[in-house]
Amino acid sequence: DKGAYPYYMLKEIDEQAVVARNIAAHYFDEEGQLQGIGCAITDKMKEADRLYIVAAGTSYHAGLVGKRYFEQWAQIPTEVHIASEFAYDQPMLSAKPFFIFLSQSGETADSREVLDNVKKQGFPALTLANVMNSTLTREADFALPVLAGPEIAVASTKAYTAQVLVQAILASALGNPGFDLKAELAKVAVEISAITDEKETFKKIAETALKDQKSAFYIGRGLDAAVALEAALKLKEISYVQTEGFAAGELKHGTISLIEDGTPVFALLTQKKTAGLLRGEVAQVAARGANTVVIASKSLTKDGDAFVLPEVEELLMPILAVIPAQLIAYYATLDRHLDVDRPRNLAKSVTVQ
Numbered sequence: 490d491k492g493a494y495p496y497y498m499l500k501e502i503d504e505q506a507v508v509a510r511n512i513a514a515h516y517f518d519e520e521g522q523l524q525g526i527g528c529a530i531t532d533k534m535k536e537a538d539r540l541y542i543v544a545a546g547t548s549y550h551a552g553l554v555g556k557r558y559f560e561q562w563a564q565i566p567t568e569v570h571i572a573s574e575f576a577y578d579q580p581m582l583s584a585k586p587f588f589i590f591l592s593q594s595g596e597t598a599d600s601r602e603v604l605d606n607v608k609k610q611g612f613p614a615l616t617l618a619n620v621m622n623s624t625l626t627r628e629a630d631f632a633l634p635v636l637a638g639p640e641i642a643v644a645s646t647k648a649y650t651a652q653v654l655v656q657a658i659l660a661s662a663l664g665n666p667g668f669d670l671k672a673e674l675a676k677v678a679v680e681i682s683a684i685t686d687e688k689e690t691f692k693k694i695a696e697t698a699l700k701d702q703k704s705a706f707y708i709g710r711g712l713d714a715a716v717a718l719e720a721a722l723k724l725k726e727i728s729y730v731q732t733e734g735f736a737a738g739e740l741k742h743g744t745i746s747l748i749e750d751g752t753p754v755f756a757l758l759t760q761k762k763t764a765g766l767l768r769g770e771v772a773q774v775a776a777r778g779a780n781t782v783v784i785a786s787k788s789l790t791k792d793g794d795a796f797v798l799p800e801v802e803e804l805l806m807p808i809l810a811v812i813p814a815q816l817i818a819y820y821a822t823l824d825r826h827l828d829v830d831r832p833r834n835l836a837k838s839v840t841v842q
């Protein structure tokens with residue numbers, strides 16, 4: 490039930506703070522100890538010499554963020570693969586692979602095909618899904634819930650943030666984030682609400698920067714590049730504005746030639762190490778006429794930025810950085826009088842290959 494909301498997507502965007510709290514309550518006990526993962530899973534993962542995350546669409550983008558947690562905190566090399574590619578062109582695998590399937594629905598045919606292949610080869614697999622008791626959770630050796638609650642809008646929002654959060658928790662069960670993850674998740678939940686409270690700002694950005702535009706870009710570096718892919722998918726799939734998500738350093742290798750007067754370029758800037766370089770890239774596209782919209786963390790912001798993101802641990806910033814993009818996509822679509830929840834040609838669950 491949408492309640493007072495005009496569209497499920499907006500309701501689901503707003504639910505992300507509660508989802509973050511529910512995930513923390515499920516996976517941490519009162520003392521802050523992890524619970525609900527089970528040694529069978531962590532022992533098996535620790536035996537692995539490499540993790541293979543397999544997913545499609547938004548879930549694939551969540552995997553690109555999760556990779557960082559598994560590598561940095563758990564020290565396990567991690568690859569992220571598009572299910573439809575992996576299914577028919579399996580890359581050379583390590584000696585002891587462990588597979589993680591990420592899926593909102595648990596029914597995505599491309600991912601199921603890979604799971605079938607992986608099982609035939611005898612490799613262990615864990616599914617992180619929003620819909621438990623789905624094919625991918627039943628057929629994997631292990632399954633963990635991502636606890637986003639029912640997601641109705643075709644454009645995935647809260648399932649993405651939930652997948653990122655649960656990967657962070659799982660990686661922390663395998664290694665050490667170097668900070669109090671439970672306390673930080675409480676902060677994340679508060680700051681998600683602080684961003685979703687700013688709807689008018691994003692409505693204005695969508696209505697001005699994207700007005701009459703047929704194409705747009707999202708750029709970032711590092712984790713922001715991963716979020717840029719998801720941000721671009723959100724905008725293009727519902728508003729039909731052709732949007733490319735880009736690792737900002739790649740622009741100069743070709744794509745910058747597409748920049749014209751007024752081309753909207755959204756820059757996500759949350760990673761300190763590359764902030765200076767990204768500022769340079771923003772200046773380069775601006776010099777070629779782009780209408781730049783910078784969304785930056787508080788400590789990295791400058792005069793003229795369109796939105797200041799509240800700050801949490803840098804590796805958790807993707808959870809906050811994606812929310813402006815979700816809201817900009819929503820309002821750009823509303824402004825075009827399109828059906829936000831049901832974009833053309835798309836199904837919520839893609840059960841064919």
Ligand code: M6R
Nearest residue numbers: 546547548592593594597644645
């Ligand atoms: O149910 P899944 O997470 O396996 O679905 C994978 C993709 O089809 C899905 O994430 C899709 O990209 C989103 N609905 C886009 O918003």
